[in-house]
Amino acid sequence: MMAVPIPERPRLKPFARNLFAALPFAVVIALVGVLTNFHTPLNDFWGNQHLAQRLDARDPGTFYDGFFPIGYTLLLRVLSHFGYPACSALGINVVLTWFLAFSLLGVLRLHGLEILPSLIVAGLVLLFPQVFQCLYTPGADSGAMVFFTIGSYALLVALLAPTPRAWWYALAGGLLGLAALWRYHALPAGIFLLVTAALVYRKRLSGVMLVLASGAVVYGCQIAVNLLSGHSPFETYQGFNIYLHVHHVNWYHTAAIPSVSTPLSVILSDPSAFLSSYFATFVRIFPALSAPLILGFFSKDRTLRRASLFWLGFAFLYSALMATADSGRAVLLALPVSLSFLAVSGHALWVDWLRARASSASWPRPVGTLAVALIIGACATKDAATVVSWGEASRHYRALEQVFVREGITDARQVYSTDLYLYLRDIPPFVPSYSGGWLDLPPYHPNNEAHGISLRSEKAFIQDCRDRGIRIVHLTPGCKRAAAFLYRIYNSPGGAEGMRFMAQVGRSRLFRLEL
Numbered sequence: 201m202m203a204v205p206i207p208e209r210p211r212l213k214p215f216a217r218n219l220f221a222a223l224p225f226a227v228v229i230a231l232v233g234v235l236t237n238f239h240t241p242l243n244d245f246w247g248n249q250h251l252a253q254r255l256d257a258r259d260p261g262t263f264y265d266g267f268f269p270i271g272y273t274l275l276l277r278v279l280s281h282f283g284y285p286a287c288s289a290l291g292i293n294v295v296l297t298w299f300l301a302f303s304l305l306g307v308l309r310l311h312g313l314e315i316l317p318s319l320i321v322a323g324l325v326l327l328f329p330q331v332f333q334c335l336y337t338p339g340a341d342s343g344a345m346v347f348f349t350i351g352s353y354a355l356l357v358a359l360l361a362p363t364p365r366a367w368w369y370a371l372a373g374g375l376l377g378l379a380a381l382w383r384y385h386a387l388p389a390g391i392f393l394l395v396t397a398a399l400v401y402r403k404r405l406s407g408v409m410l411v412l413a414s415g416a417v418v419y420g421c422q423i424a425v426n427l428l429s430g431h432s433p434f435e436t437y438q439g440f441n442i443y444l445h446v447h448h449v450n451w452y453h454t455a456a457i458p459s460v461s462t463p464l465s466v467i468l469s470d471p472s473a474f475l476s477s478y479f480a481t482f483v484r485i486f487p488a489l490s491a492p493l494i495l496g497f498f499s500k501d502r503t504l505r506r507a508s509l510f511w512l513g514f515a516f517l518y519s520a521l522m523a524t525a526d527s528g529r530a531v532l533l534a535l536p537v538s539l540s541f542l543a544v545s546g547h548a549l550w551v552d553w554l555r556a557r558a559s560s561a562s563w564p565r566p567v568g569t570l571a572v573a574l575i576i577g578a579c580a581t582k583d584a585a586t587v588v589s590w591g592e593a594s595r596h597y598r599a600l601e602q603v604f605v606r607e608g609i610t611d612a613r614q615v616y617s618t619d620l621y622l623y624l625r626d627i628p629p630f631v632p633s634y635s636g637g638w639l640d641l642p643p644y645h646p647n648n649e650a651h652g653i654s655l656r657s658e659k660a661f662i663q664d665c666r667d668r669g670i671r672i673v674h675l676t677p678g679c680k681r682a683a684a685f686l687y688r689i690y691n692s693p694g695g696a697e698g699m700r701f702m703a704q705v706g707r708s709r710l711f712r713l714e715l
Contacts (some may be wrong), residue, residue, distance in 0.1 A: 216466050225326050226298035232336045232587055233290040239594035245339045246631050247638050250286050252276040257266040264429035266437030269422050271381030272340040289338030296346040297335045301349045320572055321543040325536050327579040341529050344383035349536040351375030359401050360503055363648055371412035373380040377418025384436045389518050389533055396513035445477045452636040452682035455651040479527035482523035488531045489515040490543035499548050554691045599705045614671045618679040635682055658685040662698045665713055
């Protein structure tokens with residue numbers, strides 16, 4: 201990331217060019233939705249949707265949740281009038297993808313890359329499997345990743361410019377604060393970013409403080425929500441995330457999870473298990489974020505080496521924090537910027553190498569182009585395979601839904617499922633009944649709402665299903681993790697007392713509950 205002069209007047213033509221050049225990336229995400237019949241993996245989306253539906257301006261307590269800040273949840277509430285929630289969620293991701301691609305192209309153009317190399321670099325970053333999967337998976341993680349990435353770009357532009365403008369710092373802080381309104385861990389990540397910026401760029405301390413101030417203004421919305429709902433300014437459920445890291449959790453039995461207190465108490469309850477998980481996670485996160493920086497330290501450009509050192513320090517602090525929790529998505533927040541460093545430093549080394557050997561041979565450029573094409577092809581192949589797998593899952597779920605419609609199901613909750621990823625396209629409220637799962641975590645039920653279907657025994661299960669108006673039980677091979685009696689029913693040719701086998705779709709078996 202080399203020092204760049206910021207032009208006095210923005211040029212409309214490059215701006216418009218980047219504007220349209222970013223569109224194909226957004227179109228790809230939209231096509232994923234079409235190819236999967238708008239049935240992409242929704243991750244924590246339904247948790248946010250559940251929270252959005254219970255927002256009540258007369259009750260400030262409904263705006264607080266320790267797992268998710270208010271940003272994405274409030275946006276889903278605003279878009280709740282547009283029909284099928286998954287379409288709105290995917291639409292948000294299409295816009296986020298365009299926003300990320302546009303910003304990345306703008307930063308690359310500022311660093312001297314022409315439009316074609318910029319598109320290639322953007323393709324490398326956005327098609328990287330983990331980044332791509334996050335972009336087509338609706339949920340709060342995608343917004344947090346995009347806002348944090350663009351905020352980091354804005355901060356780097358301000359730090360590396362000879363005479364930065366104050367609005368770059370203000371923009372960076374606003375975007376970092378916005379990322380924290382989407383996911384809580386973006387808040388300490390932003391603080392780590394500013395700490396390393398203050399250490400590496402000590403002469404820009406006033407600008408760093410402006411970033412902190414603008415970020416505090418934006419995140420002040422969440423602090424206000426916390427205070428108005430009777431919580432402390434920075435209260436979250438981080439203790440639960442650490443609990444997941446230390447103890448095995450069966451997601452079909454989340455009602456049995458004990459009350460989790462402070463993070464420190466969870467760690468002290470089993471220090472050896474925590475440390476074992478901590479170091480295993482750290483060695484997975486830190487190399488993934490730091491390895492792409494390696495080329496930056498070989499560059500002749502001192503500003504690029506300094507910027508790489510800045511991001512390396514941040515990556516270390518961020519990894520040290522995120523290793524306390526077990527999440528495969530921990531790298532997402534910082535990964536796009538790390539990949540951007542790889543691309544920019546690789547391009548800088550390539551240009552230096554060509555300049556030094558300009559008269560030696562003509563083969564380096566075609567070889568470099570081929571190497572880049574192979575990398576993009578490998579990423580795209582992996583992405584395509586993932587989309588195909590979800591397309592197959594979508595067709596499976598649609599076949600199940602057609603059976604439900606033929607059986608006269610008019611409410612998704614009339615179906616019990618052991619597939620925690622299943623949701624229905626045309627049967628509101630779209631999510632079937634479950635035992636356990638993400639929506640059954642105790643923190644999601646502050647108003648004494650009932651937990652999922654009882655799994656204490658076969659008799660208790662069937663009676664609970666009847667009491668809740670469930671008509672069809674959908675079992676998958678994974679039901680053995682839920683209860684032994686469910687797996688026995690799954691393997692039985694006819695069902696069980698009170699339940700009769702009615703159809704099989706793929707590896708899913710459907711049973712009619714006799715009333």
